[in-house]
Amino acid sequence: MKILITGGAGFIGSHVVRRFVSNYPTYEIYNLDALTYAGNLENLRDVENRPNYNFVKGDIVDEEFIKDLFEKHTFDGVIHLAAESHVDRSITDPLAFVRTNIIGTVNLLNAFRDLWKDNFDEKRFYHVSTDEVYGSLGADGLFTETTAYDPNSPYSASKASSDHFVRAYGETYGLPYVMSNCSNNYGPNHFPEKLIPLFINNIIENKPLPVYGDGKYTRDWLFVEDHARAIDMVFHKGKNHETYNIGGFNEWQNIDLVKLLCDIMDRKLGRTPGSSQELITYVKDRPGHDLRYAIDADKINKELGWEPSVTFEQGLEKTIDWFLANEKWLNNVTSGEYQEYYDKMYS
Numbered sequence: 402m403k404i405l406i407t408g409g410a411g412f413i414g415s416h417v418v419r420r421f422v423s424n425y426p427t428y429e430i431y432n433l434d435a436l437t438y439a440g441n442l443e444n445l446r447d448v449e450n451r452p453n454y455n456f457v458k459g460d461i462v463d464e465e466f467i468k469d470l471f472e473k474h475t476f477d478g479v480i481h482l483a484a485e486s487h488v489d490r491s492i493t494d495p496l497a498f499v500r501t502n503i504i505g506t507v508n509l510l511n512a513f514r515d516l517w518k519d520n521f522d523e524k525r526f527y528h529v530s531t532d533e534v535y536g537s538l539g540a541d542g543l544f545t546e547t548t549a550y551d552p553n554s555p556y557s558a559s560k561a562s563s564d565h566f567v568r569a570y571g572e573t574y575g576l577p578y579v580m581s582n583c584s585n586n587y588g589p590n591h592f593p594e595k596l597i598p599l600f601i602n603n604i605i606e607n608k609p610l611p612v613y614g615d616g617k618y619t620r621d622w623l624f625v626e627d628h629a630r631a632i633d634m635v636f637h638k639g640k641n642h643e644t645y646n647i648g649g650f651n652e653w654q655n656i657d658l659v660k661l662l663c664d665i666m667d668r669k670l671g672r673t674p675g676s677s678q679e680l681i682t683y684v685k686d687r688p689g690h691d692l693r694y695a696i697d698a699d700k701i702n703k704e705l706g707w708e709p710s711v712t713f714e715q716g717l718e719k720t721i722d723w724f725l726a727n728e729k730w731l732n733n734v735t736s737g738e739y740q741e742y743y744d745k746m747y748s
């Protein structure tokens with residue numbers, strides 16, 4: 402079985418690649434990644450020499466390149482993660498999200514359809530999506546697989562659009578797809594533009610912790626390896642043309658999460674208890690900021706037997722330990738372009 406994993410040099414993609422390369426030695430894994438600011442081959446150093454691993458540098462927006470790649474390698478399966486993934490960047494540059502998340506996805510769908518249209522048996526296109534397509538919850542309720550789409554940011558609108566294209570290809574061309582919509586991930590290799598790794602980095606550097614608005618926004622956090630395991634299960638056992646919601650059963654208001662993070666970091670860094678909390682700074686809110694996300698993961702639990710394997714406390718400890726042990730990784734990704742982004746975003 403030849404599997405194309407797109408975006409495999411990114412945060413979640415690298416955990417998915419590692420899992421597939423390690424657990425399925427008979428599969429040939431191709432990691433296609435454009436190596437944007439978010440892609441980093443350092444994330445895969447431990448598996449890059451495995452015989453069943455191949456890396457291809459390329460852009461999913463490049464129609465001819467994608468067509469040729471599929472003709473050359475005849476992938477039996479695709480696990481599609483490549484995307485522009487940061488909400489704040491989508492507010493300053495929506496077109497980049499249209500290109501990669503919508504046009505890039507349609508290019509992959511076309512290439513896969515054209516390759517197998519005469520016989521889709523045993524083939525599978527897996528589209529990895531997000532809970533943000535459902536919009537925002539109020540104080541109560543959970544997102545289920547049948548919650549109406551209601552995206553609020555250019556990022557979530559582009560992911561919603563790509564989800565609709567995948568479903569439409571299933572209906573129109575009979576393309577065999579599965580999809581999942583997951584809540585907020587955290588863990589090793591998380592790019593420090595997102596809340597948890599950005600705040601870990603700032604605490605290490607004694608820099609302000611920019612909490613948007615009143616800090617009462619709520620997210621449902623899942624350890625990235627649990628997401629990778631869910632992707633494995635959906636890819637192998639999920640029903641054709643079905644969507645699965647994946648979540649951590651783990652809701653936190655941002656401000657409570659930030660205070661917990663500060664306390665663990667103080668302990669790990671041997672600082673006076675409470676000192677990192679003094680770095681908390683309330684800043685201007687994100688425009689269109691979704692109040693609350695929370696996933697009902699009952700379907701994947703009942704149908705496939707998936708549930709998170711680590712508690713939030715265990716996952717956070719592992720994550721912080723990883724960042725503290727990988728100072729070089731952190732320094733590399735926070736130099737250069739990152740500093741420009743940071744100054745523009747937070748000054």
Ligand code: NAD
Pocket residue numbers: 407408409410411412413414433434435436437438439440441459460461462481482483484485486487501505529530531532560582583584585586587592
């Ligand atoms: P990421 O930004 O860390 O990684 C994205 C990867 O895609 C990078 O390696 C980048 O180089 C690559 N890429 C970007 N544009 C490309 C292009 N045009 N062609 C080829 N490669 C390109 O993202 P992530 O957080 O790992 O998210 C991966 C996927 O999971 C995305 O589809 C995202 O929408 C989805 N998702 C993320 C989360 C989360 O909490 N991070 C939650 C649910 C779903």
Ligand code: DAU
Pocket residue numbers: 486487488489530531532533583584585586594595596597599611612613614618619620655687694
């Ligand atoms: O829900 C899944 C989504 O989770 C994924 O699809 C996205 O790719 C991923 O980026 C994430 O989106 P969020 O916008 O929820 O994640 P982020 O880490 O950017 O922000 C989490 C919360 O923290 C959110 O309420 C905004 C807030 N925040 C974020 C940053 C970067 C701050 O208060 N300050 C910050 O500096």
